[in-house]
Amino acid sequence: MSDPAHSGQGRWEVPLWRDVTDGQWNDWRWQVKHSIRTPDALKKVLRLTAAEEEGFLATREVFHMAITPYYAALMDHGDPTCPIRRQAVPHIAETHITDAEMRDPLTEDTHVVAPGLVHRYPDRALLLVNNMCAMYCRFCTRKRYTGAVNETLPKAEFQQVLEYLHAHPEVRDVLVSGGDPFMMADARLDELLAGLRSVPSVEVIRIGTRVPVVLPMRVTTELTQILRKHAPVWVNTHFNHPKELTAEARAACGRLVDAGVPMGNQTVLLKGVNSSVRTLKALFQLLVATRVWPY
Ligand code: SF4
Structure with a gap:
């Protein structure tokens, strides 16, 4: 390792x-x-x-x-x-872009039902709240969005999202992503989570973020308290190599888990970065030891 x-x-x-x-x-x-x-x-x-x-x-x-x-x-x-x-x-x-590469490889744009809201699977939806990231990953599949001028979903548009969710009780799981939602100010994030929590049919909120990897100091006590307040809120992060699991990064994950936030990790398979059994095994073992479930 x-x-x-x-x-x-x-x-x-x-x-x-x-x-x-x-x-x-x-x-x-x-x-x-x-x-x-x-x-x-x-x-x-x-x-x-x-x-x-x-x-x-x-x-x-x-x-x-x-x-x-x-x-x-x-x-x-x-x-x-x-x-x-x-x-x-x-x-x-x-x-070097090949013919097989797509601008919107997950066809998110064709399933937009309200500003920033992608509803593709019956019981879950994806909410894109901002397009600012702490670090811009060269492999990002959402460059069409994260490459644009920094902005956060305006409050009036968020109201349209809530109206849609109220009208679609089949959505029980909302994945909040961007950009990186943890790049929002605490007060704004709190407001956003409170808005989602006001929809009785939304049981689970998940947040997709690379902050624990590239900016672990953003995981402050105030941030963990906000997440705890709106539980259950899951955090899905994105460690791709064991070198990223520094003492600071592991401590940030520890603060989240100690606040009752379940954590998962989605590793992107990247040629030359983690494309070997040895590297992936070391990464996954370290993640489990950090109390972050790899998948
Ligand atoms: S943090 Fe996520 S959205 Fe931002 S550049 Fe990286 S992969 Fe893309």
């Missing part, structure tokens, strides 16, 4: 972050504000390859790059095949 304690170059080896205090580093707003968004900023952390630099230029109009300092510190600065780096840093190979 790879040792997460030796998973990257570390914060202290990057001159850019040497004067950053622990208080700043552990503040999720500081992390978001100082996210890496340009090749010049990234070069202060990594030796970029030509293919990565070209990748940034070729994709910047269609899909953002944003990498939290926390996640960037896990990267191997001299190895372009580093599994953390491959998930976050653009590469020219991204522009």
